[in-house]
Amino acid sequence: MIAHRYGSALFELALEKSERQDLKKELVELKQVLVNEPNMMLLLTSKQITKADKQKFIKILGDSASETLKNLLDMLFDYDRIVDLDVIIDEYIRLNDEYEKTVKATVTTAIPLDSDQKSKLANSFARIVGANKVLLEEKVDSDIIGGVILRSNNYIYDGSLKLRFAQIKRMLLK
Template sequence: MKLDNQTVARRYGKALFDVSLEKNTREQLSLELSELKKFLHNVPQFKDFISSNAIKPDAKTEMMKTLTKDTSDLLTNLLNMLYDYKRLTNLEDIINEFDRLNDEFEKTVRASVTTAIKLDEDQKKRLESSFANVVGANKVIFNQKIDESIIGGVILKSESYIYDGSIKSKIERIKRLLLK
């Protein structure tokens, strides 16, 4: 029975996270996976190259040697195993699952913050601190978006929380009340 991508990512990501905890390499592995994810984004042809039947196995083996040259034993083993089982196309999803489990372990929340203007560092830190208190996190990592159409205020979205304090939404609420 062939497993779907989500199941593969969950299983491998969980196994990778558990082993990194056992070997006390979680933080280092997280940094390596972050770099690997950047590589996957910067070289989108990698997936096509590694999964193509037109590319000779020797060329793929050389690519794998280059890719694993400076990686930890755990990451090297993962990459080689994924290559052997023809699951390297699932690598980004596996990294995402590892990151999700790592965030859960560290009580880190990733959220998007939308504002009409760019936040300075002080504003960003205060907002992160306030949001961390609201969601019960140790740390908040914001992905900031600028959207002038919200006029002012802030919109915060995480996996389990949405707060819309934008001027635009307040104006919309007032319009609805007036039209009743």
């Protein structure tokens, strides 16, 4: 709820100011810092650190950031919502992907795909789901024996041999 409200407001503001892509880049970089340095959120949320010291740290974070990102950090800090920063970033990215008609999907295969296979699969999946772009995350799982399993937010396609064998087994047992 909080993430959606703040993420939506941030996305609308970025659209109005024509800085949607630049802000996304900044937010992705900040998210990476949060992932690589988990102690940073501990510092910002710890009760042992004074509010003044936390504010100094927020200022350091915002020194090389855009005005919009600085304002977001200040606002989240002032309203004690800094702990929600990572989910707000995720929501902004989700809204941006929706705006750009970009779909993230996971493809599971028994063996690694080459770049041509990935490209063809992404293009086919984009046509099926009505996306402009599909970003594939590849997983290899020898248990599926062969074929492919595609998963995105609203879509699952299981074309694995493991599923086919299970279906044949059910039909034979009837």
